Amino acid sequence: MQMVDEKYGSAAQIMALPAAKLVAILEDPSASVYARAKACQQLAVTGDRSAVRPLAALLGDAQLSHYARFALEPNPDPSAGDALRAALGKVSGKLRVGVINSIGVRRDVKALDVLAALLRDEDAEIAQAASSAIARIRPRV
């Protein structure tokens, strides 16, 4: 009864692929939302620097932005932090809130200045997210 992707198969089959093939799914313009979502979830554990650029490209996608963050948030490569910071100027609304939340989880000190500026954002949800992220990033004395 479970969904099966015509091109890439079941969730289990997709998630058994090595990271390079998962990155290829993200870069395949014909890949379904399902295949890309499952690729992101596996890349959360196995993705390296090479996964960051195709994941960053999904941060503005309403259906896949969260899946991209799902993979970027735990990625230890510094380029994942760079990608999230860069996305702050490209995405808006709820997706921007999500990006701010991920920056907070990563405790990215390089984002403190831009987050401080967002404290006075006209969108209260953005301002609250920035406030929460700063509180999380700043080390306790």
Next chain:
Amino acid sequence: MPSQQKSLTRRGLLKTAASAPLAPMIVPASALGLGATPPSDRVTLGGLGIGSRGTRVLESFLKQGDVQFLAICDVRNERREAIKSMADQKNGNRDCAMYSDQQELWARKDIDAVLIATGDRWHAPLSVLTAAAGKDVYCEKPCSMTIAESRALADTFLRLGRVYQAGTQRRNGTNFIRAYDLAHSGKIGKLHTIHAEAGPGNRWPPATSHAWLPAEPEPPKQLVDWDRWLGPSPWRPYHSEYVRGKWRGYFDFHGGGILEWGAHTVDLCHWAAHLDSTAPVEFEPRGMGGDTPYSIECRYANGMKLVIRDSGFMGLGSCHFRLEGDAGFVETADSGRIGVPEKLRSEIADVPQEEARESTTHHVRDFVNCVKSRKQPRANALAAAQTHITCHAAYIAFQLGRKLRFDPATDTFTGDEQANRMRSRAMREPWRI
């Protein structure tokens, strides 16, 4: 969670912080229908997401003469109506309020405590936000989806001084308490190994699935608010089975069988072995599920050994736990019967066998007492967090199929990047914890 945080104004937060260590508010007697119980001795309750298990817990709350249920919040209209009917019948009026947005329930200043019995995906975020709204929490288990959520849960309740009781009612079950007492009487000698059942494997096996069910048309929002049902979980297309309760077994909504059962049995082991503030330093998976019995052998810094396994117990019902000392053992489970070596039979001759439902009533009573006294109940937030961290870490070892070393002081795995990446999951926007 912007919209949810909107009402947490500076004034509200200051009030929350200032009132945190105090007893619940006094409700005017005219507002309640509890006859003989003085208003200052009553606890007012609300509910978030109450399905079948939640209904049984609510029944235990409604048995308490000093608890009044005032409001239900659920994304499912059918559940709102059912719980309102149940509460109104008990209260003898038609006043139980119904909400689909938790913000409205949190805004009720006349509610002291909240029963949270949603799906697991919502447990930790709702618990944290409910505490921030100045209310105490009784939350069904499993209480978190990740190690990170578990720690955030404990930190929040400890910092705010709010009362939290995890729905791990066996800590207040008569037979489990007798097993605890026997283990600490010296009659089984020095405790060295504790065993937690996490099975049977045919019901919530350890492994979870990443599959999606095929899409069905989304119902109108007033009947089922699918976006709110998903909450912090990854988006997937609507299917009625999830909403009807068949969401367990899916990675996005469920932590797998080790957490499902271990939330009770590992919890009992931690309680009995006085491990409520720590976690193991080693997790070693043996066997990989399916038809092969599996186990996770865990070792604590003090030398205690925990074995999480799905078979080999004495057949005393579900949720076995066994305490082994160097002079004997004691084992019990949901039948209420207690297994001991022949020489200890006389020690358990007078233990009443009560229904598992009774332990829930004892557990609810423990919570209500603590809401009033501001003491911490038996399954408080720290104890729950350490149990859940242990179960999550055990499942991570199971998924990776390798021995892991863990630092309980920092909640990190030592020398294993993949394991560390599995300690948290990004929440769907706009949610955060």
